[in-house]
Amino acid sequence: MAALRTQQSRQRDLLNVPVVGGFLRWKHARTSMQAVLLAVSALILYDGFWGPQLAPKNVAGVLPWVHWRGLVVLALLIAGNLFCMACPFMLPRRLAKKLFPANRPWPKVMRSKWLAIGVLLVFFWAYEAFDLWASPWLTAWVALTYFAAAFAIDGIFRGAAFCKYVCPIGQFHFVHSMVSPLEIKVRQPALCGSCTTKDCIKGRYSQAPKPQNDRSFREVESVQDSPNTMASGLTVEDHPHPGPLPQGRGDSFISERITRADSGEILGSQIERGHSGASRNPVDPDEPGKAVVPPADDTPSQAMRQVAAPAGLQLVQSGCELWLFQESKKGNMDCTFCLDCIQACPYDNVGIRLRAPTSEFRRLDTWRSGVGTLVKRTDVAALVIVLVFAAFVNAFGMVAPVYALEQWLANMLGVRNEPLVLGVVFMVGLVAVPFVLVTSAGWASRALVAGAEPLGATVTRYSFALIPIGFGMWLAHYGFHFFIGALTVIPVMQSFLVDFGIPILGDPRWELAAIVPESWLAPLELLLLELGMLVSLTVGYRIAKEQQRTAARAARALLPWAVLIVMLFFAGAWLMTQPMEMRGTILG
Amino acid sequence: MNRSIHDVVEVRACPTIAVVFALLGVLALIACGPRGQESGALDVTIISVAPDPATVGDAVLTLEIRDVDGNPIEGATIEVEGTMTHAGMQPVIVATEALGAGKYATRDFRFTMGGDWVIIVRATLADGTTVQQRVDLKGVQGEMKMDMKSKDSSQEGK
Incomplete structure (x- = not known):
């Protein structure tokens, strides 16, 4: 029986799938994927700046807005956060880690999702206000800005600060990968209990001489000599844990702080563990105060263990730079699928595991490594709410009624400035309306069960139930563009080569576009939206059931949220029935 | 290892x-x-669109095509491609019939969506050379009627 379970467990792991698993285990797997997308990005930059300024004829008009967006949501639906895994912005960023110290801590005041939410709001507004979809030139500038931002931020700050706190695309992936069927997680938790090195979070170091410019905690792909060697140039401090402990943990916890032996710099990983050594959990110092288990006090430990080899060792394999400690990591939030933990684990105990897409929404009030307790993360809830409503507002920007609304608003405000009018639309659609709706739902939910939980906590808790319906809308929208225009990349590439005198693909066949009959699209969109609604209702009930004592109370608590979810479904269905319009500026 | x-x-x-x-x-x-620069010098003017205003559905575009010296282009094979400023849609590619004096009318053209259209005129001249020119056609009305007369693209000249 145990053997059967082991076999089934192995079958549910992508790393055990022939060919794919072998590729993903290859130490250069991520770099090779990133290199391919970097080459594609280079093509986009060139064509955006120097190609024809008509989006359907330009690589920068077609690949980002039709293919990349469509493939992103499809990948999230059938697999996971594959595009963070292959993110091309990470290669220049890794170069920055080599060139610059990259050892500053990310400012405490910014250790949340609020900055990323702001960037997302600006992006969604700019997309419509400046018609990014119609301008290869602006699209190229957006891509270039991304490269520059990742390079600059991660050249200054340690870890993956750009991914965790800034990147709006990454936040989109983090949130929606919560409904993905794959998760990077530990295979046998018991094995982690006996692990003494914790390479998955600390990284691994070699005996090799350290290069002159290697002054920081940075990433290199390789493996370490001995799996049990704690060769790290790190110091681990133990001291009593004064704060509240993770649920289910005993009182005999101490915490560890990993510190560079040469500089005394705190690298950022703190670990709580029982004296038995049977369980360890990291505390992420880059997380906002109460959102994670509070770190131990900052005073030096009384019992300092010098486990490090002499200074001068070289990091050969990073641990998780987003501070997700595998042993207590739960779910996909903040996970870029970078595979560093898989490469680092000396026991081959981390896999890419198949799971039920709703499993991540279980026990939202338990502490999660690197993320904290989700029901206490108002910033994450705000991110979720913005992304959910953005799915509908973004689609609304592509149908005819948006022009009537713009005209009406412009007349009412007495302005002819379209970016200003759109700014109002987006502030209302992404901030004011969501605030009113979720606050009302939260208030009603509390009232129906006479709940004692603060309103903010209720809203935060149930906001996660909105993710599937929002994802359904993104799938319907971006999936539509992908299915109706997937083949347009062929004539664009044919044209590209013809213009350079290399007509090896023949003359452009501009008539190529859809990969499915157009008549399939409306039913497909509706199906995706319906699935989103049903999963949202399921998740919502699960969240309610975990909090309420009886099924009847859970149903009452869920009712206002169910109404909101159904309202969003009908809003999406209405949007799908509206005639699409590809529009420029409407206000003269 | x-x-x-x-x-x-x-x-x-x-x-x-x-x-x-x-x-x-x-x-x-x-x-x-x-x-992807324009491959030749043509002066293309859309002198009429039927129905007027341009609306989603079947349409006839009448074009006037002249060379750089202002002489009407005669005896050319003209192909018209209608596409939009957004990538990912199937363009409408049709032939034309000559009306004389450098004027050509599209056959079987159809506006498939409301919004800003781009008309690309590809001409194969009598001497076999091919030239192409782009003309913008703003504000094709969708199925829902509304005042969109003032629509204007902001994407030119980037």
């Missing part, structure tokens, strides 16, 4: 090599100059 320093150096060099190659690729493309 043991790795030498050479392996480490090789591995560390990977992203650097990828970035350098990408930069070299972009520089090589830049050195080739811009692409």
Whole structure:
């Protein structure tokens, strides 16, 4: 029986799938994927700046807005956060880690999702206000800005600060990968209990001489000599844990702080563990105060263990730079699928595991490594709410009624400035309306069960139930563009080569576009939206059931949220029935 | 499992090599100059659209095509492609019939969506040379009627 379970467990792991698993285990797997997308990005930059300024004829008009967006949501639906895994912005960023110290801590005041939410709001507004979809030139500038931002931020700050706190695309992936069927997680938790090195979070170091410019905690792909060697140039401090402990943990916890032996710099990983050594959990110092288990006090430990080899060792394999400690990591939030933990684990105990897409929404009030307790993360809830409503507002920007609304608003405000009018639309659609709706739902939910939980906590808790319906809308929208225009990349590439005198693909066949009959699209969109609604209702009930004592109370608590979810479904269905319009500026 | 320093150096060099190659690729493309410029000089004017105003559905575009000296283009084979400012849609590509005096009318043209259209005129001249010109056609009305007369694209000249 145990053997059967082991076999089934192995079958549910992508790393055990022939060919794919072998590729993903290859130490250069991520770099090779990133290199391919970097080459594609280079093509986009060139064509955006120097190609024809008509989006359907330009690589920068077609690949980002039709293919990349469509493939992103499809990948999230059938697999996971594959595009963070292959993110091309990470290669220049890794170069920055080599060139610059990259050892500053990310400012405490910014250790949340609020900055990323702001960037997302600006992006969604700019997309419509400046018609990014119609301008290869602006699209190229957006891509270039991304490269520059990742390079600059991660050249200054340690870890993956750009991914965790800034990147709006990454936040989109983090949130929606919560409904993905794959998760990077530990295979046998018991094995982690006996692990003494914790390479998955600390990284691994070699005996090799350290290069002159290697002054920081940075990433290199390789493996370490001995799996049990704690060769790290790190110091681990133990001291009593004064704060509240993770649920289910005993009182005999101490915490560890990993510190560079040469500089005394705190690298950022703190670990709580029982004296038995049977369980360890990291505390992420880059997380906002109460959102994670509070770190131990900052005073030096009384019992300092010098486990490090002499200074001068070289990091050969990073641990998780987003501070997700595998042993207590739960779910996909903040996970870029970078595979560093898989490469680092000396026991081959981390896999890419198949799971039920709703499993991540279980026990939202338990502490999660690197993320904290989700029901206490108002910033994450705000991110979720913005992304959910953005799915509908973004689609609304592509149908005819948006022009009537713009005209009406412009007349009412007495302005002819379209970016200003759109700014109002987006502030209302992404901030004011969501605030009113979720606050009302939260208030009603509390009232129906006479709940004692603060309103903010209720809203935060149930906001996660909105993710599937929002994802359904993104799938319907971006999936539509992908299915109706997937083949347009062929004539664009044919044209590209013809213009350079290399007509090896023949003359452009501009008539190529859809990969499915157009008549399939409306039913497909509706199906995706319906699935989103049903999963949202399921998740919502699960969240309610975990909090309420009886099924009847859970149903009452869920009712206002169910109404909101159904309202969003009908809003999406209405949007799908509206005639699409590809529009420029409407206000003269 | 043991790795030498050479392996480490090789591995560390990977992203650097990828970035350098990408930069070299972009520089090589830049050195080739811009692409996709208009391939010839044509003066194309849309002198009428039926129905007027342009609306989603079947339509006839009448074009007047002249050379740079203002002489009407006669005896050319004219293909008209209608596309939009957004990527990912199937363009409408149709032939035309000559009306004389440099005027041509589209056959079986159809506006498939409301919004800003781009009309690309490809001409194969009597001497076999091919030229192409782009004309913008703003504010094709969707199925829902509304005042969109003032629509204007902001994408020119980038």
